[in-house]
Amino acid sequence: MFDGAEITSPELDVMLILRYADRPVIARQLAEQxxxxxxxxxKILAKLERRALLSRRPSTSDRRASLVQxxxxxxxxxxxLFPRQLAVEARLLGGLDAERRAKIVEGLMELVAELERMSADRWSFTAAPVAAVGVDAAGVVPQRSSAAR
Structure with a gap:
């Protein structure tokens, strides 16, 4: 599908969000979505910007954020490209009966839900491994004695 195309699949993912947004999107939101x-x-935004496929400008309400369109x-x-992508997907699914398509859609919906859960929880699990190693209040991992190794 993307062989010889001007953009990659991850780039198209970003561009699709921007294409159907009703206003410029904050870069952080693109990462989340x-x-x-x-x-x-x-990196994706920089590549697309170099090729003049999108523009970025600072947000007037938050100088740390950039607005992308x-x-x-x-x-x-x-x-x-998007209609071509949809046509490829339609051909892939077109050879399957309704029951198999429904199972695939169900599995994909579960996968999306899991990805969204992981994205929402990404900060909640980062402290657990640190605590398990025994990091002190200054963030230093105590050295074990050679006898403990």
């Missing part, structure tokens, strides 16, 4: 790290999202060229790319 695509279930990617802020760093990965920033597609350029006319970016909208044109989405309008060309």
């Amino acid at each position: 695509t279930h990617r790290s802020r760093a990965a999202t920033s 597609l350029t006319d060229q970016g909208r044109q790319v989405v309008d060309e």
Whole structure:
């Protein structure tokens, strides 16, 4: 599907969100909606911006945030590629009977729910491994004696 295409699948994911947003989107929200790290999202945005497919500008209400929107060229790319992607997916599912399609959709919905749960919980589990190692109040992991190793 994306062989020889101007953009990659992760880039198209970001561009689709922007294409159907009714206003510029904060970069952090793109990371959350695509279930990617802020760093990965920033790299995607930088690549798309270099190719003039989107523009970023500082938020007037929060200087730390940037507002992202597609350029006319970016909208044109989405309008060309997205129908092709849908056609490929329709062909893939078209060979399956209704029961098998329903099972696939059910499994995908469960996967999406799990991803959303993991995304919401991502900060709640980070302290557990740290506590298990025995980090002190200063964030230092105490050295074990050679006899304990």
